[in-house]
Amino acid sequence: MPAVVTLAEIRKALGAIDPLPLIEAGFAAYSRGEVVVPPVGELEFDDPPGDVHIKYGYIKGDDVYVIKIASGFVENPQRGLPSGDGLMLVFSQKTGVLEAVLLDEGYLTNLRTAVAGAVVAKYLAPRNVPAVGIVGAGVQGRMQLEWLRRVRTFDTAVVWGIDEVELAAFRRDMERPGLKVRTTLRAEEVAAAANLIVTCTPSTRPLLEAAWIRPGTHITAVGSDTAAKQELDPAILARADRIVVDSLSQSELRGEAYRAVSAGAIGRDRLVELGRVIEDETLRRSSDEETTVADLTGVAVQDIQISKAVWLALSRR
Amino acid sequence: MPAVVTLAEIRKALGAIDPLPLIEAGFAAYSRGEVVVPPVGELEFDDPPGDVHIKYGYIKGDDVYVIKIASGFVENPQRGLPSGDGLMLVFSQKTGVLEAVLLDEGYLTNLRTAVAGAVVAKYLAPRNVPAVGIVGAGVQGRMQLEWLRRVRTFDTAVVWGIDEVELAAFRRDMERPGLKVRTTLRAEEVAAAANLIVTCTPSTRPLLEAAWIRPGTHITAVGSDTAAKQELDPAILARADRIVVDSLSQSELRGEAYRAVSAGAIGRDRLVELGRVIEDETLRRSSDEETTVADLTGVAVQDIQISKAVWLALSRR
Numbered sequence: 001m002p003a004v005v006t007l008a009e010i011r012k013a014l015g016a017i018d019p020l021p022l023i024e025a026g027f028a029a030y031s032r033g034e035v036v037v038p039p040v041g042e043l044e045f046d047d048p049p050g051d052v053h054i055k056y057g058y059i060k061g062d063d064v065y066v067i068k069i070a071s072g073f074v075e076n077p078q079r080g081l082p083s084g085d086g087l088m089l090v091f092s093q094k095t096g097v098l099e100a101v102l103l104d105e106g107y108l109t110n111l112r113t114a115v116a117g118a119v120v121a122k123y124l125a126p127r128n129v130p131a132v133g134i135v136g137a138g139v140q141g142r143m144q145l146e147w148l149r150r151v152r153t154f155d156t157a158v159v160w161g162i163d164e165v166e167l168a169a170f171r172r173d174m175e176r177p178g179l180k181v182r183t184t185l186r187a188e189e190v191a192a193a194a195n196l197i198v199t200c201t202p203s204t205r206p207l208l209e210a211a212w213i214r215p216g217t218h219i220t221a222v223g224s225d226t227a228a229k230q231e232l233d234p235a236i237l238a239r240a241d242r243i244v245v246d247s248l249s250q251s252e253l254r255g256e257a258y259r260a261v262s263a264g265a266i267g268r269d270r271l272v273e274l275g276r277v278i279e280d281e282t283l284r285r286s287s288d289e290e291t292t293v294a295d296l297t298g299v300a301v302q303d304i305q306i307s308k309a310v311w312l313a314l315s316r317r
Numbered sequence: 318m319p320a321v322v323t324l325a326e327i328r329k330a331l332g333a334i335d336p337l338p339l340i341e342a343g344f345a346a347y348s349r350g351e352v353v354v355p356p357v358g359e360l361e362f363d364d365p366p367g368d369v370h371i372k373y374g375y376i377k378g379d380d381v382y383v384i385k386i387a388s389g390f391v392e393n394p395q396r397g398l399p400s401g402d403g404l405m406l407v408f409s410q411k412t413g414v415l416e417a418v419l420l421d422e423g424y425l426t427n428l429r430t431a432v433a434g435a436v437v438a439k440y441l442a443p444r445n446v447p448a449v450g451i452v453g454a455g456v457q458g459r460m461q462l463e464w465l466r467r468v469r470t471f472d473t474a475v476v477w478g479i480d481e482v483e484l485a486a487f488r489r490d491m492e493r494p495g496l497k498v499r500t501t502l503r504a505e506e507v508a509a510a511a512n513l514i515v516t517c518t519p520s521t522r523p524l525l526e527a528a529w530i531r532p533g534t535h536i537t538a539v540g541s542d543t544a545a546k547q548e549l550d551p552a553i554l555a556r557a558d559r560i561v562v563d564s565l566s567q568s569e570l571r572g573e574a575y576r577a578v579s580a581g582a583i584g585r586d587r588l589v590e591l592g593r594v595i596e597d598e599t600l601r602r603s604s605d606e607e608t609t610v611a612d613l614t615g616v617a618v619q620d621i622q623i624s625k626a627v628w629l630a631l632s633r634r
Contacts, residue, residue, distance in 0.1 A: 002420065004321050041358045041371060043382060050413050054358060054371060054384065065360060067371065067386060069406065071413030085413045087406075089386065096367050096388030096402045101418055103319065 002098040005314060007105050013313040014111070019306055020150065023115045024122075024278055026059075026305035027246065031275020035059050037300045040250065042226070048075045051226060055300035058093055064311070065093050068303035070109045074202055083202075084110065084139070088307040100311045108310070112302040114143035116246065116274075117198055117220050120294040122151040123277050123284040124244060125196045125218045129154040133194030135187055135208065135231065136201035137161030137170040140222060144198040145174055158182045158193040160207070188212045199223055199231040210235035213291065220294045221256045232256045232293070234265035241290040242283075246274045247299045255297040319415040322631060324422050330630040331428070336623055337467065340432045341439075341595055343376075343622035344563065348592020352376050354617045357567065359543070365392045368543060372617035375410055381628070382410050385620035387426045391519055400519075401427065401456070405624040417628045425627070429619040431460035433563065433591075434515055434537050437611040439468040440594050440601045441561060442513045442535045446471040450511030452504055452525065452548065453518035454478030454487040457539060461515040462491055475499045475510045477524070505529045516540055516548040527552035530608065537611045538573045549573045549610070551582035558607040559600070563591045564616045573612040 005013075029035050041054030050073035058065035070086035077083055084106035090099045102108065129152045134141045137159050145157055155178060161167040167183035175181040184190065190197060191212035199207060200222040208219070210233045223231050237243050237260040248271060251257040260266045274294065277283045285292055322330075346352050358371030367390035375382035387403035394400055401423035407416045419425065446469045451458045454476050462474055472495055478484040484500035492498040501507060507514060508529035516524060517539040525536070527550045540548050554560050554577040565588060568574040577583045591611065594600045602609055 001323070004418070006318070036360065038358060038360065041355060041373065043353065043355065043373065043375065045375075045382075045410060048411060052382070052408075052413060054373065056358060056360065056371065058360065058362075065362075065369070069384060069415075071408070073411075073413040076412055079412065081412055081414065085408075085415060087415055087418075089404075091369075091386075091388070091402075093362060094365060094390075095393055095396065095398055096369060096390040097398065098386075098402060098404055098420070101321070101404075103415070 003100045003314065005100055005102050007103060007107055009314065010102055010104050010107065010310055013310045016313050017309045019111060019115045019309065020118060022305040022309055023112055023302055024119045026301040027119065027275040027299070028278045029059055029275070030247070030299060030301040031273045031279070035301045048073060053225065055298065055303055057300040057304060059301070059304060063093055064099070064308055065091050066300070066304040066307050068109065068300065068307070070106055072202060082106070088303055090307050090311045102307055102310060108306050109303070110139055110143055112306045113140060113222060113296065113298060114147040116296050116302060117144045117222060118147040118151050119278070120220050120244065120274065120296070121148055121196060121218065124242065124292045124294055125152055126216055126285065126288045128288060129196045131156040131158050131194045133190035133197035134159045135190055135197065135199040136223060137166045138200065140200035142170065142174055144200055144222065148196065148198070152196065156180045156182065158184060158190045160184055160187045160190045201231060202229060203231050204228050205230060206233040207231050208236060209233045210239055215291055216289050218285070218292045220296060222296050224255045224259070224295070225297045227254050227258060230256065230259045234260035234263040237293050238265040239291060240293040242272065242285065242292040243270050244274050244277055244292070244294040245271050246296045248273050250297045250299065251295065256295040320417045320631065322417055322419050324420060324424055326631065327419055327421050327424065327627055330627045333630050334626045336428060336432045336626065337435060339622040339626055340429055340619055341436045343618040344436065344592040345595045346376055346592070347564070347616060347618040348590045348596070352618045365390060370542065372615065372620055374617040374621060376618070376621060380410055381416065381625055382408050383617070383621040383624050384408070385426065385617065385624070387423055389519060399423070405620055407624050407628045419624055419627060425623050426620070427456055427460055429623045430457060430539060430613065430615060431464040433613050433619060434461045434539060435464040435468050436595070437537050437561065437591065437613070438465055438513060438535065441559065441609045441611055442469055443533055443602065443605045445605060446513045448473040448475050448511045450507035450514035451476045452507055452514065452516040453540060454483045455517065457517035459487065459491055461517055461539065465513065469513065473497045473499065475501060475507045477501055477504045477507045518548060519546060520548050521545050522547060523550040524548050525553060526550045527556055532608055533606050535602070535609045537613060539613050541572045541576070541612070542614045544571050544575060547573065547576045551577035551580040554610050555582040556608060557610040559589065559602065559609040560587050561591050561594055561609070561611040562588050563613045565590050567614045567616065568612065572614040
C-alpha cells in the first residue's frame with residue numbers, strides 16, 4: 001500500500017527542504033542528458049475549457065521515477081474552485097511499485113515553477129533591480145515575487161492584472177515592510193518601471209510589446225506551456241541578446257520560443273538550454289545592458305526533484 | 318480530498334458490475350471516433366528491465382477523464398513481488414478535480430485485458446471449440462481462460478508455460494469439474510489441440526509458428542504492447558483471413574500488427590479495428606474454416622470504462 005500524502009503533510013515536509021539547489025541541479029542533469037523525459041502528455045477540453053499535462057520521467061540510476069499530472073481549468077474560480085489541480089506519483093525505478101501519492105493539488109507544480117523563475121533570475125537578471133514586474137496577479141505571480149527575493153534585492157513590485165479586485169487582493173497579500181506593491185491595468189506600466197519581469201498568465205495573445213521593454217531588462221515567461229498560449233510579442237525574443245529555454249525539445253512544440261520561431265521572428269539556433277547556462281558562465285548575462293528572455297514550459301525533471309525531496313523527507317521520519 | 322480506493326474495495330465493487338458490455342461499448346465508441354486517446358506514454362528501464370505505460374483519455378461529453386499507469390518488471394517475482402503494478406486516476410472532465418485514486422495494483426488492467434479477449438472471441442472465435450489454448454501460464458492466462466467461458470463452451474484447455482512449476486500451479490488453480498487442463502512445454506502442442514488460442518506473455522520473439530496453426534483457428538495476441546514485444550510469427554498474420562486490432566493508431570507503433578507490417582508480411586490495409594467488428598457483422602468470422610487473428614495492445618478506453626464503472630458503483634453507495 002503506497003503512502004497517500006495530503007497537501008498539509010507536503011507543506012510540513014517542505015519546511016525542511018530547500019528546493020532551489022534541487023531544481024537547479026535537476027536542470028543541469030537534464031541538459032547533460034542524464035534524465036529520461038518523454039514528450040509531455042496532453043489532454044485538452046473545450047467545454048468548459050481546460051488542459052491537463054502529464055509530465056514524467058526519471059534520472060538515470062536514481063531510485064525513483066515520477067509521474068506528475070497537473071490541470072488548469074480557467075473557469076473553475078466561477079465555481080468557487082482553484083483553476084489548478086494536480087498530483088505527483090513516486091514509483092520505484094527498480095520494481096515499478098508505487099511508493100507515494102502526493103496529493104499536492106497543484107501546489108508542488110506551482111512551487112517548482114516559481115523556483116525555476118528564481119534559478120533563471122539568479123543567472124540572467126540584472127544585478128540592480130529598481131522594481132520587479134509581475135504580469136498576472138494569480139497564485140503563480142505571488143510565488144514568483146516571493147522567490148525572486150531569494151536571488152535579488154528589490155523594494156518595489158509593479159503588478160499587472162485583469163481587474164482591480166484581483167489587484168487589490170494581490171497587494172493586500174504581498175505588500176509588507178520593505179516591499180511596496182504598485183498595481184496597474186496597463187501592462188506597459190510594468191515594462192516602464194521594471195527591469196526584471198515575470199509573466200505568469202494563461203494568455204493566448206501577447207501581453208507585452210517589444211517597444212515597451214527597456215534595454216537591460218530580463219523577462220521570464222512562465223505562462224505559456226502549450227502551443228496555443230503566448231504572453232510575449234515575438235519581437236521581444238527577436239531583439240533579446242540571449243534567449244534561454246528550459247527544454248530545447250519541448251520548445252519545438254510549445255511556449256514563447258515555439259511561437260517566435262513559428263512566426264519567423266527567430267531561428268532555433270538562438271535558443272540555449274537553461275541547464276547549460278547553469279553550468280557555463282559564458283552563457284549568462286554579462287552586463288546590465290543586455291536584454292534577456294527565458295521561456296519556461298515546465299520540465300518533468302523539476303517534478304522529479306521536488307517530489308523526490310518531499311517523499312524522502314516524509315519516509316525518513 | 319479524492320477517494321483513495323484499495324484493491325479489496327475495488328474487488329467488492331466489481332461484484333455488482335458486468336464489464337463485458339462496458340468494454341464492448343467502449344471499443345465501439347472508440348472506433349466511431351467518440352473517444353480522445355492520445356498516444357500511449359511510455360518509460361523503459363534497463364536494469365532491472367521494466368516498462369511503464371501511461372494510457373489516458375476521455376469519452377467526449379462524459380463526466381470524467383481517466384489516467385491509467387501500469388508497469389511490468391519481469392524480474393519482480395525473483396524479489397517476491399508481482400511483475401505488474403498500477404493504478405487508475407479518475408478526474409472530473411468539467412473541473413479537472415481528482416475524484417478517485419483506484420489503487421488496483423494492476424488488477425483492473427488485467428481484468429479489462431481479459432474482458433477484451435472475451436469480446437474478441439465473441440465475434441471471431443469459431444462456434445465449436447474442442448479445446449482452448451493458452452500460451453503463457455501467468456495471471457493473464459488464467460483470467461483469459463476464465464473469461465472465455467463467458468462466450469464459448471469448452472471442456473479442455475491446453476496451456477504452454479516456461480517450466481513445470483508454473484504449469485502445475487496453473488493446473489491446480491484452474492482445473493475443475495467440466496474443465497480439464499493439459500499442460501505442455503511445447504507451444505506446438507497448444508496449436509495442434511486448440512482452435513481458440515490466446516497468447517499472453519512478455520515475449521520478444523515469436524512463440525507460435527505459422528506452420529503449426531490449424532485452419533479455422535482464432536488467435537488473440539495479448540502480450541505484445543510495445544514495439545519490442547512479439548508472440549506471433551508474422552506469417553500467421555499473413556495467412557489469416559481476418560486481422561483485427563484494438564487500435565489502428567497504436568498498431569502503427571506496437572504489437573503484432575506493427576511487427577508483421579515492419580517485416581513486410583502484411584500491408585496496413587489488412588487491419589480492421591475491433592470497434593468496427595462489434596458494429597458490423599460482415600466483418601466478423603463467417604465460417605468455422607476461417608483463420609483469424611486479433612492483436613490487442615490495450616486502449617485507454619478500456620481503462621476509462623472499467624474505472625468509471627468502479628468509481629460510479631463506489632460513489633453511489
